[in-house]
Amino acid sequence: MHTLSRMTGWLVLTFAFALPVGAQQTPAQKDLAKDQQQRTVNQPGNNSEVWRDVRSGQPNNTTVPGRETGVLVQAQARFPGQENMTTAGEAWRKFRNGPVTFYGGWLVILMCAIIGAIYYTRGPIKLHDKPTGRVIDRFSLAERWAHWVMGISFCVLSVSGLIILFGKHVLLPVLGYTLFAWLTALGKNLHNFVAPLFIVSLLVFIVMYLKDNLPEKGDATWLANGWKFFYGVHLSSGRFNAGEKVWFWVGVVVLCLIVSVSGLILLFPNFDQLRSTMQQASVVHAIAAILVIGFAIGHIYMGTIGVEGAYGNMRDGVTDETWAKEHHDMWYDDVKSGGAGVTTAAKSGAAPQTLH
Amino acid sequence: MIRCSLLAASVLCIGGCMEVEQVSNAQKQAGQTVRRDTNPWSNEPLANGPKWSKGDRTSWEEQIKKRQLAQHEHRRIYE
Amino acid sequence: MARMKFLCDAERCIECNGCVTACKNENEVPWGVNRRRVVTINDGVIGAEKSISVACMHCSDAPCMAVCPVDCFYKTADGVVLHDKDLCIGCGYCFYACPFGAPQFPQAGAFGLRGKMDKCTFCAGGPEEDKSEAEFKKYGRNRLAEGKLPACAEMCSTKALLGGDGDVIADIYRERVARRGSKGAEAWGWGSAYGQPPKGAAPAAPAGGKS
Numbered sequence A: 001m002h003t004l005s006r007m008t009g010w011l012v013l014t015f016a017f018a019l020p021v022g023a024q025q026t027p028a029q030k031d032l033a034k035d036q037q038q039r040t041v042n043q044p045g046n047n048s049e050v051w052r053d054v055r056s057g058q059p060n061n062t063t064v065p066g067r068e069t070g071v072l073v074q075a076q077a078r079f080p081g082q083e084n085m086t087t088a089g090e091a092w093r094k095f096r097n098g099p100v101t102f103y104g105g106w107l108v109i110l111m112c113a114i115i116g117a118i119y120y121t122r123g124p125i126k127l128h129d130k131p132t133g134r135v136i137d138r139f140s141l142a143e144r145w146a147h148w149v150m151g152i153s154f155c156v157l158s159v160s161g162l163i164i165l166f167g168k169h170v171l172l173p174v175l176g177y178t179l180f181a182w183l184t185a186l187g188k189n190l191h192n193f194v195a196p197l198f199i200v201s202l203l204v205f206i207v208m209y210l211k212d213n214l215p216e217k218g219d220a221t222w223l224a225n226g227w228k229f230f231y232g233v234h235l236s237s238g239r240f241n242a243g244e245k246v247w248f249w250v251g252v253v254v255l256c257l258i259v260s261v262s263g264l265i266l267l268f269p270n271f272d273q274l275r276s277t278m279q280q281a282s283v284v285h286a287i288a289a290i291l292v293i294g295f296a297i298g299h300i301y302m303g304t305i306g307v308e309g310a311y312g313n314m315r316d317g318v319t320d321e322t323w324a325k326e327h328h329d330m331w332y333d334d335v336k337s338g339g340a341g342v343t344t345a346a347k348s349g350a351a352p353q354t355l356h
Numbered sequence B: 001m002i003r004c005s006l007l008a009a010s011v012l013c014i015g016g017c018m019e020v021e022q023v024s025n026a027q028k029q030a031g032q033t034v035r036r037d038t039n040p041w042s043n044e045p046l047a048n049g050p051k052w053s054k055g056d057r058t059s060w061e062e063q064i065k066k067r068q069l070a071q072h073e074h075r076r077i078y079e
Numbered sequence C: 001m002a003r004m005k006f007l008c009d010a011e012r013c014i015e016c017n018g019c020v021t022a023c024k025n026e027n028e029v030p031w032g033v034n035r036r037r038v039v040t041i042n043d044g045v046i047g048a049e050k051s052i053s054v055a056c057m058h059c060s061d062a063p064c065m066a067v068c069p070v071d072c073f074y075k076t077a078d079g080v081v082l083h084d085k086d087l088c089i090g091c092g093y094c095f096y097a098c099p100f101g102a103p104q105f106p107q108a109g110a111f112g113l114r115g116k117m118d119k120c121t122f123c124a125g126g127p128e129e130d131k132s133e134a135e136f137k138k139y140g141r142n143r144l145a146e147g148k149l150p151a152c153a154e155m156c157s158t159k160a161l162l163g164g165d166g167d168v169i170a171d172i173y174r175e176r177v178a179r180r181g182s183k184g185a186e187a188w189g190w191g192s193a194y195g196q197p198p199k200g201a202a203p204a205a206p207a208g209g210k211s
């Protein structure tokens, strides 16, 4: 639990940090107008108050309708790590094209490298005992639907999002302008239209899986010794182990909700959000997305080739008794005894079945 | 599979590190569809419009700069 | 070599919106899009009111160009920043990045879905064949290919809006500022748009220019 809250704390800090420092408080425009009147008398031709007003990024009068048309030039701002104030647009450009792209790209690569290294050195985690042939229910149909709708839409969003952020550097030289622009337009539309589906499935998923992801006794031990997992040591755990719980809380709940909210701000420009709002939403969206993609790479590895049997569990909803006993002993005991903490799905499946 | 994704990932990283340099199309043309555009001086002047010799950048610029002097307040109209 | 720039003289702009109208007419800009706009500071406050006409400044190190996910912008040999509407995906990033709010979007669908970006072309059209029907439909008139300058600057009644080669603009403006007693020397927007002049080149901004 401690580790969890500390991690959440760091995340919140990261995002607080990702927001740019706004321009210094500028004096009210009325005062500037008065000062300018005075200056025009004393120093005709000196318009410094007018220019200060313009630099503040506050809207002035214009007959042209539209978003922020009264703003001549964007206010000054500075994103983290930037020494000088520049116009917010320039600052956003430097931050997005700089650290977000650079470290974001490295993070994705690093994650792939770690996973690759684990796969090649440790290999997949196999069962120790023979499968019994008797299976018990692990995921209900509704739970599987929630998982797969979310998972597949997540992958569509990840790939299309990555194309928008990195495609120019990676795919454009290969595909050429015409094909790449077509692909990116497709990606953008997929991103825009799959997003609502993702958000709905995300909310349903969180509600459905919340109960079994609540912290319980033994999680701390698991977190401290979880790495031994790759050396074949299984620690005691309930329906979900502490590693899965971290993925649930940090990856799914915190990061995906941040991605969703920031994404919605970008998705509906018809609410006349300010450019500064969209710049901030965009970098928060990109950073959170990259982090959760990193997480997801790990999760997808464990769910497919990393752990023998895991993928089948989510596909068929049932698991072999041996798998249950070895990976989630406390849950297995609960199911067997029909005791507390057993999901309805698991209860109904207590009777032995045969795998098709 | 993993090897492929690793490879893809490293390509991704190499690209992710840079911002494309902004150059004019005169310097960067071959094979880059988007940067292909005709230079204004490569056009035939209009029959009754400003004159330059087709394809000659200097003569086009000279007439543009001369024309621009019409924006000088001491010369109300273009001569 | 010519380097195309815009400059608006705040001492002269009378907020007549002639440039806005000229642009709309010359380029037959779609509904809801205005490539140029006039902003008035301290509107109605005697002795403090100033107006500026602004559109795309055709920046030296253009932020719009840098953030475009499909890299659809290009810079012409005379420094004009143009884009290819066939490639644009309407993501709006150039609008976030542009200091001057130049990129505009016709609404293309429900929920404010953006259409293809449209912005001032310095009356230089786009990548289509010069002076062709297709170019006019997408980008408007290609006046540079006709040996002319942007319509807005050429018709400005007070000659507040200057457009053309940057060095010539600087000369005209410098002389003008000198004649009015070194007053109103600010070359607004030149700092953000054109930055520092390259070494050995003529100064990018006339005397007193900053911001």
Ligand code: HEM
Residues within 6 Å of the ligand: A096, A154, A157, A158, A159, A160, A161, A162, A164, A165, A188, A191, A192, A195, A196, A198, A199, A259, A260, A261, A262, A263, A264, A266, A267, A282, A283, A285, A286, A289, A290, A292, A293, C091
């Ligand atoms: C939850 C719902 C989501 C919404 C509403 C949403 C919305 C958006 C929008 C509107 C954009 C701007 C790009 C454009 O319009 O073409 C965007 C960009 C992006 N999205 Fe999402 N998105 C969502 C989920 C995700 C997910 C799950 C991921 C990946 C894990 C993701 C990754 C990205 C990335 C990497 C970008 C590019 C950022 C950049 O170029 O700076 N998004 N998203």
Ligand code: SF4
Residues within 6 Å of the ligand: C055, C056, C057, C058, C059, C062, C063, C064, C065, C081, C097, C098, C099, C100, C101, C102, C103, C119, C193
């Ligand atoms: S003014 Fe805006 S749209 Fe024009 S070149 Fe500069 S950043 Fe791009």
Ligand code: SF4
Residues within 6 Å of the ligand: C064, C067, C068, C069, C070, C071, C072, C083, C087, C088, C089, C090, C091, C092, C093, C094, C095, C103, C116, C117
């Ligand atoms: S709206 Fe079009 S031109 Fe602007 S950044 Fe997006 S793709 Fe590029």
